[in-house]
Amino acid sequence: MFISVAVVLGATLGTVSGALTLCGLSLLCRNCKKGRLERGDSVDPEKAKASILHTLTQFSVQKSTEPIQPQTLLKFPKIYRPKPSVTSPEVINYSENTNTTEKPLAEPDCCSQETEGDEVFALPRQDSADDTPCTVEQLSSMTTSSSVLHPKLHFSLRLHSQNRELHITIIEAENITVEAGCEGYVSGCVSVSGEQKYSQTAVRKLATRVQWGEVLVFVLPNNCSKEGTDGMEGEVGLTLHSCDRFSRNTTLGTMRFKLADVGMMSDADCWVDLQPPKQLEVTSSAGELLLSLSYLPAANRLGVVVMKARGLQSDKLKDNIDLSVKLTLKHQSTKLKKKQTRRVKHKINPVWNEMMMLELPRELLTKSSLDLEVLNQTSPGTLLPLGCCLLGLHASGTGLQHWQQMLDNPRKQVAMWHPLYA
Template structure:
């Protein structure tokens, strides 16, 4: 019992020491393991970096240079081709002025930047030098060539083939439009022939059907004009060729006129005439308006869309621009209903895009028409008329054609430009 306390203290000390030694041994063991793993990784990396069939052990050195690298030209043009002479007659080709020169060294002229009509030269090559055609004869020849080319570019006038006959039983003048030639499609893809008979008693108009433009067109249609007084009275007939483009713009490309007194001489004869370009009179039309009309037979409704206007006279729109369109539905000479669009301010080419509906029975369409008038309200109580047009069977020109197209195509919106007149 006397030695029990020292023995217990010694055992505790030995236990602590053994624990410390065990911890140190574990730490050394961990360090050795980590070292072995790192060595294996280094060996594997070194094996990867060893030269093989796919990896070359040769080292490349890259040097930086600030000097610009000029690309090497791949194409070489050894000859200079001067402009060719205007004509290739034997006198010009065998002329003694043409000389053959050989350049041993590239001169400053050859090394300079080439002109648009020649190519650069490289080295000693044979160069053909052709003198300029400055002689008077060459100038005369070139002038003749220009005249020939200018004359060849002119398009011929369209030709119209027609015949005349006066029917004494029905008291009608019949103009048969047979065919047309040299018709150009530059001003439209469709065309038609219009006929106007003007006498002291009034003016009547007739139209052919619309055909697709080709150099040769065949109509074989008869235009009938009532003429109860006979063709001995004073008057004239005008036949015009109109082209229509995709925007429904109609352009007069040629026309001809003859007096009623010549009908007896031209009767029962085939006539070929050259249609002459019409004289442009800008004072006739004061602008244009674009309309779209349609008719619904089931509802007896006439729809009119006032779309826009253009080319209005600017002298009447100096102070105030406040534009609107007034429509009037007429049956013969009686006005049945009036409507007006909203007003558009401060625009020379106004856009409305407004639809207006009118109830018109189908049997009254042949005797009905629309009157349109473009108005400018300068101030309160002061309304100026800028132009007007009519659409219907009693109208002429585009107004009559637009109405006929509407009757032939029910339930379909048809748009067309109409000229405005004062």
């Protein structure tokens, strides 16, 4: 009994002592490791084994204030091109023989091709009849030798002798060169026995080719015989006009023929090259005046907006610039109303933008006209006229066209430039 108790106690004590010994050894090992880390004893990186928790490679990071430029990942391969083989001893290498202070100015050859990274050589030209000219020289020679294309008008004539009417059918026009957004129309004029009768087509957008297909009807005087227009003294004119977004009319071309030749041209399609306008008409102008017209049938009122002027004769504006516009409404030869705009000083291209309302019954429109005159006040009480223009059905040119467009478009503002004549 006592022996079994002693054996149990001995086994228990042995087990406890072994556990205490293991705990002491583990604590001793941990203390040794901590002491090494504090002393800075580093393990040899060559003999140490790689571990997940222990990083063997140490990185040194240095701060820098310089901007970091991204590096290109793709590099384009260098294209090797064959260099020109030169066998002539007269070749001059400008990269070696030129002076650094003075750079010679060499004319570029339009037929040569330059490659990056290659040396540039200049070969002396030799005059020979076999050399072919460059492309640019060929194009320049072609443009100078070729003639300018004028607009062409396609129309037909038909004479109705019984009704004494001349019908001109405007079919189309070609070779029109204008800016984008411009519009245009064709106007006709028949002059017989001192009387002029006008008619025009609708306004369409201009392009290289424009089709109208409209008929202009002109009533001939009573002295026209039923057999035809042979022996009659008169003239027929057709003009192609363009108007841009600023409502300025420009004559692109015109053609004229005698009234006696209508019988020969009747019932036939005609293609005619329109001749450009003469420069004398432009130089004789004393400037231009921009006006806007509108008629209100319900109120029997005519609205005239005097907008601005340009191109006035500068030789008459040396001493003083004090410009205004005088407007006179006439019925036949009777003056109905007079108005004048405010004065604009010290501006050779004045801007008024002033609207005037005039009472005018609708039945008087066909026989009424507007007379506008640009005045310069050189001294108190002294007005010097610079130019004038006339608008109405009895006028000609832009004055007739503007008045006709106003009648065709009631309650709408129609603006147009008018030349001033001294």
